Amino acid sequence: MKIAVCDDEKTFIDKIYKYLWEQHDCSVECFESPLELLEKYRAGGRYDVLFLDIIMEPVNGIELARKIREYDKKAFIVFLTVALEYAPSGYEVGAFRYLLKPVTEEDLILVMEEIKEKMRASYTIQVRTPECSMIVHTDELHYIEADNKESILHYMGDSITVRKSLSELEEILPERLFFRIHRKYLINLSRVREFDERNLTLDCGTTLPLSRRRSAEFCVMLNKYIEGNLNK
Numbered sequence: 001m002k003i004a005v006c007d008d009e010k011t012f013i014d015k016i017y018k019y020l021w022e023q024h025d026c027s028v029e030c031f032e033s034p035l036e037l038l039e040k041y042r043a044g045g046r047y048d049v050l051f052l053d054i055i056m057e058p059v060n061g062i063e064l065a066r067k068i069r070e071y072d073k074k075a076f077i078v079f080l081t082v083a084l085e086y087a088p089s090g091y092e093v094g095a096f097r098y099l100l101k102p103v104t105e106e107d108l109i110l111v112m113e114e115i116k117e118k119m120r121a122s123y124t125i126q127v128r129t130p131e132c133s134m135i136v137h138t139d140e141l142h143y144i145e146a147d148n149k150e151s152i153l154h155y156m157g158d159s160i161t162v163r164k165s166l167s168e169l170e171e172i173l174p175e176r177l178f179f180r181i182h183r184k185y186l187i188n189l190s191r192v193r194e195f196d197e198r199n200l201t202l203d204c205g206t207t208l209p210l211s212r213r214r215s216a217e218f219c220v221m222l223n224k225y226i227e228g229n230l231n232k
Helices: 010-021 034-042 063-069 086-092 105-122 166-171 212-230
Strands: 002-006 027-031 050-053 074-083 095-100 126-129 134-136 139-147 150-155 158-162 177-180 187-188 191-195 199-202 206-210
Touching: 002 010, 002 034, 010 027, 027 034, 034 063, 034 105, 050 063, 063 074, 063 139, 074 105, 095 105, 105 150, 126 158, 166 177, 166 187, 177 212, 187 199, 187 206
Parallel strands: 002 027, 002 050, 050 074, 074 095
Antiparallel strands: 126 134, 139 150, 139 187, 150 158, 177 187, 191 199, 199 206
Protein backbone atom coordinates (compact mmCIF):
# COMPACT_ATOMS: atom_id res chain seq x y z
CA MET A 1 0.00 0.00 0.00
CA LYS A 2 1.40 3.40 -1.03
CA ILE A 3 0.90 6.26 1.43
CA ALA A 4 1.65 9.99 1.18
CA VAL A 5 1.84 12.27 4.20
CA CYS A 6 1.68 16.04 3.65
CA ASP A 7 2.19 18.43 6.57
CA ASP A 8 4.29 21.56 6.91
CA GLU A 9 5.49 20.58 10.39
CA LYS A 10 8.54 18.35 9.97
CA THR A 11 8.44 17.02 13.55
CA PHE A 12 4.86 15.91 13.03
CA ILE A 13 5.72 14.30 9.68
CA ASP A 14 8.56 12.35 11.30
CA LYS A 15 6.20 11.08 13.98
CA ILE A 16 3.53 9.96 11.48
CA TYR A 17 6.19 8.38 9.24
CA LYS A 18 7.54 6.31 12.13
CA TYR A 19 4.09 4.96 12.99
CA LEU A 20 3.22 4.09 9.38
CA TRP A 21 6.65 2.70 8.44
CA GLU A 22 6.26 0.04 11.14
CA GLN A 23 3.33 -1.43 9.20
CA HIS A 24 5.12 -3.94 6.97
CA ASP A 25 2.81 -3.71 3.97
CA CYS A 26 3.17 0.08 3.58
CA SER A 27 5.54 2.34 1.67
CA VAL A 28 5.45 5.94 2.88
CA GLU A 29 6.47 9.16 1.15
CA CYS A 30 6.47 12.49 3.00
CA PHE A 31 5.92 16.02 1.70
CA GLU A 32 6.38 19.27 3.63
CA SER A 33 4.84 21.29 0.80
CA PRO A 34 1.34 20.75 -0.67
CA LEU A 35 2.62 22.01 -4.02
CA GLU A 36 5.28 19.29 -4.04
CA LEU A 37 2.65 16.57 -3.57
CA LEU A 38 0.44 18.13 -6.24
CA GLU A 39 3.37 18.20 -8.67
CA LYS A 40 3.96 14.50 -7.95
CA TYR A 41 0.37 13.80 -9.02
CA ARG A 42 0.73 15.90 -12.15
CA ALA A 43 3.81 13.82 -13.04
CA GLY A 44 1.78 10.60 -12.76
CA GLY A 45 2.38 9.62 -9.13
CA ARG A 46 -0.46 7.89 -7.31
CA TYR A 47 -1.13 6.77 -3.72
CA ASP A 48 -3.64 4.51 -1.99
CA VAL A 49 -3.89 6.70 1.12
CA LEU A 50 -3.27 10.42 1.69
CA PHE A 51 -2.76 11.96 5.12
CA LEU A 52 -3.23 15.72 4.59
CA ASP A 53 -2.85 18.50 7.11
CA ILE A 54 -5.65 21.03 6.67
CA ILE A 55 -3.83 24.23 7.66
CA MET A 56 -0.98 24.64 5.18
CA GLU A 57 0.39 27.37 2.92
CA PRO A 58 0.12 28.35 0.12
CA VAL A 59 -2.61 25.72 -0.44
CA ASN A 60 -4.61 24.31 2.46
CA GLY A 61 -5.43 20.62 2.72
CA ILE A 62 -9.00 20.98 1.45
CA GLU A 63 -7.89 22.87 -1.66
CA LEU A 64 -5.09 20.37 -2.21
CA ALA A 65 -7.57 17.47 -2.01
CA ARG A 66 -9.84 19.15 -4.57
CA LYS A 67 -6.94 19.43 -7.02
CA ILE A 68 -5.80 15.85 -6.36
CA ARG A 69 -9.33 14.57 -7.06
CA GLU A 70 -8.91 15.83 -10.63
CA TYR A 71 -6.27 13.10 -11.05
CA ASP A 72 -7.34 10.47 -8.55
CA LYS A 73 -10.90 9.62 -7.48
CA LYS A 74 -10.01 6.49 -5.50
CA ALA A 75 -7.39 7.43 -2.90
CA PHE A 76 -8.45 7.39 0.74
CA ILE A 77 -8.05 10.90 2.15
CA VAL A 78 -7.49 11.33 5.90
CA PHE A 79 -7.36 14.92 7.10
CA LEU A 80 -5.18 15.95 10.04
CA THR A 81 -6.53 18.92 11.95
CA VAL A 82 -6.72 20.73 15.29
CA ALA A 83 -10.47 21.40 14.88
CA LEU A 84 -13.42 19.95 12.96
CA GLU A 85 -14.70 23.24 11.54
CA TYR A 86 -13.56 22.21 8.04
CA ALA A 87 -15.42 18.88 8.09
CA PRO A 88 -18.31 19.87 5.75
CA SER A 89 -15.84 21.01 3.07
CA GLY A 90 -13.78 17.86 3.50
CA TYR A 91 -16.64 15.57 2.71
CA GLU A 92 -17.09 17.34 -0.63
CA VAL A 93 -13.80 15.73 -1.69
CA GLY A 94 -14.67 12.31 -0.27
CA ALA A 95 -12.72 12.50 2.99
CA PHE A 96 -12.52 9.09 4.64
CA ARG A 97 -11.72 10.28 8.17
CA TYR A 98 -10.58 13.25 10.25
CA LEU A 99 -7.87 12.78 12.86
CA LEU A 100 -7.48 15.39 15.56
CA LYS A 101 -3.98 16.53 16.44
CA PRO A 102 -1.99 15.43 18.32
CA VAL A 103 -2.48 12.14 16.46
CA THR A 104 -1.60 9.02 18.44
CA GLU A 105 -0.27 5.71 17.21
CA GLU A 106 -3.59 4.13 18.22
CA ASP A 107 -5.46 6.64 16.02
CA LEU A 108 -3.33 5.69 13.01
CA ILE A 109 -3.59 1.95 13.59
CA LEU A 110 -7.38 2.19 13.81
CA VAL A 111 -7.81 4.26 10.67
CA MET A 112 -5.38 2.06 8.70
CA GLU A 113 -7.27 -1.07 9.71
CA GLU A 114 -10.53 0.56 8.60
CA ILE A 115 -8.97 1.45 5.24
CA LYS A 116 -7.56 -2.04 4.73
CA GLU A 117 -10.91 -3.60 5.51
CA LYS A 118 -12.62 -1.24 3.06
CA MET A 119 -10.08 -2.10 0.37
CA ARG A 120 -10.47 -5.84 0.95
CA ALA A 121 -14.24 -5.59 0.77
CA SER A 122 -14.53 -3.33 -2.26
CA TYR A 123 -11.56 -3.83 -4.59
CA THR A 124 -12.85 -4.56 -8.08
CA ILE A 125 -11.59 -3.99 -11.60
CA GLN A 126 -13.46 -3.51 -14.85
CA VAL A 127 -12.27 -5.63 -17.78
CA ARG A 128 -13.35 -6.05 -21.38
CA THR A 129 -14.01 -9.53 -22.82
CA PRO A 130 -14.71 -10.23 -26.52
CA GLU A 131 -18.44 -10.10 -25.68
CA CYS A 132 -18.89 -7.42 -23.01
CA SER A 133 -17.43 -5.45 -20.08
CA MET A 134 -17.27 -7.19 -16.70
CA ILE A 135 -16.66 -6.24 -13.08
CA VAL A 136 -14.29 -8.68 -11.37
CA HIS A 137 -13.78 -8.96 -7.60
CA THR A 138 -10.04 -9.36 -7.31
CA ASP A 139 -10.11 -11.54 -4.19
CA GLU A 140 -11.91 -14.21 -6.24
CA LEU A 141 -9.04 -14.50 -8.73
CA HIS A 142 -6.62 -17.42 -8.41
CA TYR A 143 -4.15 -16.48 -11.15
CA ILE A 144 -3.86 -14.69 -14.49
CA GLU A 145 -2.21 -16.17 -17.55
CA ALA A 146 -0.70 -14.24 -20.46
CA ASP A 147 -2.22 -15.04 -23.87
CA ASN A 148 -0.40 -12.92 -26.46
CA LYS A 149 -1.82 -9.38 -26.04
CA GLU A 150 -4.74 -10.67 -23.99
CA SER A 151 -4.95 -12.43 -20.62
CA ILE A 152 -6.89 -15.32 -19.15
CA LEU A 153 -8.36 -14.75 -15.69
CA HIS A 154 -8.74 -17.97 -13.70
CA TYR A 155 -11.15 -17.81 -10.77
CA MET A 156 -13.59 -19.97 -8.79
CA GLY A 157 -13.54 -22.93 -11.19
CA ASP A 158 -13.96 -20.79 -14.30
CA SER A 159 -11.90 -18.58 -16.62
CA ILE A 160 -12.43 -15.63 -18.95
CA THR A 161 -10.27 -14.01 -21.62
CA VAL A 162 -9.92 -10.23 -21.34
CA ARG A 163 -8.52 -7.57 -23.64
CA LYS A 164 -5.65 -6.49 -21.42
CA SER A 165 -2.06 -7.65 -21.36
CA LEU A 166 -0.58 -9.18 -18.22
CA SER A 167 1.51 -6.03 -17.72
CA GLU A 168 -1.58 -3.81 -17.93
CA LEU A 169 -3.38 -5.93 -15.33
CA GLU A 170 -0.32 -5.92 -13.10
CA GLU A 171 -0.51 -2.11 -13.05
CA ILE A 172 -4.12 -1.94 -11.81
CA LEU A 173 -4.20 -4.87 -9.38
CA PRO A 174 -3.24 -4.29 -5.71
CA GLU A 175 0.48 -5.06 -5.38
CA ARG A 176 -0.01 -6.26 -1.79
CA LEU A 177 -2.11 -9.15 -3.14
CA PHE A 178 -0.81 -9.99 -6.63
CA PHE A 179 2.68 -10.96 -7.71
CA ARG A 180 4.17 -11.87 -11.09
CA ILE A 181 5.97 -15.18 -10.58
CA HIS A 182 6.83 -15.73 -14.25
CA ARG A 183 6.60 -13.82 -17.53
CA LYS A 184 3.34 -15.70 -18.21
CA TYR A 185 1.73 -15.79 -14.76
CA LEU A 186 0.45 -13.33 -12.17
CA ILE A 187 -0.86 -14.98 -8.99
CA ASN A 188 -3.03 -14.09 -6.02
CA LEU A 189 -0.76 -14.46 -2.95
CA SER A 190 -3.72 -15.43 -0.75
CA ARG A 191 -4.18 -18.56 -2.91
CA VAL A 192 -0.68 -20.00 -2.45
CA ARG A 193 -0.67 -23.34 -0.60
CA GLU A 194 2.84 -24.70 -1.14
CA PHE A 195 5.96 -23.90 -3.12
CA ASP A 196 9.59 -24.82 -3.71
CA GLU A 197 12.39 -23.22 -5.71
CA ARG A 198 10.81 -24.06 -9.07
CA ASN A 199 7.04 -24.34 -8.67
CA LEU A 200 4.11 -23.29 -6.53
CA THR A 201 0.66 -24.80 -6.04
CA LEU A 202 -2.51 -22.78 -5.50
CA ASP A 203 -5.53 -23.79 -3.42
CA CYS A 204 -7.41 -24.64 -6.63
CA GLY A 205 -4.85 -27.41 -7.23
CA THR A 206 -3.06 -25.70 -10.13
CA THR A 207 0.75 -25.89 -10.15
CA LEU A 208 2.63 -23.06 -11.88
CA PRO A 209 6.33 -22.43 -12.63
CA LEU A 210 8.22 -20.00 -10.40
CA SER A 211 10.88 -18.01 -12.22
CA ARG A 212 14.31 -18.44 -10.60
CA ARG A 213 15.08 -14.72 -10.84
CA ARG A 214 11.77 -13.88 -9.14
CA SER A 215 11.81 -16.51 -6.41
CA ALA A 216 13.57 -14.38 -3.75
CA GLU A 217 11.23 -11.42 -4.26
CA PHE A 218 8.26 -13.78 -4.24
CA CYS A 219 9.27 -15.04 -0.78
CA VAL A 220 9.56 -11.45 0.49
CA MET A 221 6.14 -10.46 -0.86
CA LEU A 222 4.48 -13.63 0.43
CA ASN A 223 5.91 -13.00 3.91
CA LYS A 224 4.66 -9.40 3.81
CA TYR A 225 1.20 -10.62 2.85
CA ILE A 226 1.17 -13.21 5.68
CA GLU A 227 2.46 -10.71 8.26
CA GLY A 228 -0.15 -8.19 7.17
CA ASN A 229 -2.92 -10.72 7.77
CA LEU A 230 -1.53 -11.78 11.15
CA ASN A 231 -1.59 -8.14 12.24
CA LYS A 232 -5.22 -7.55 11.27
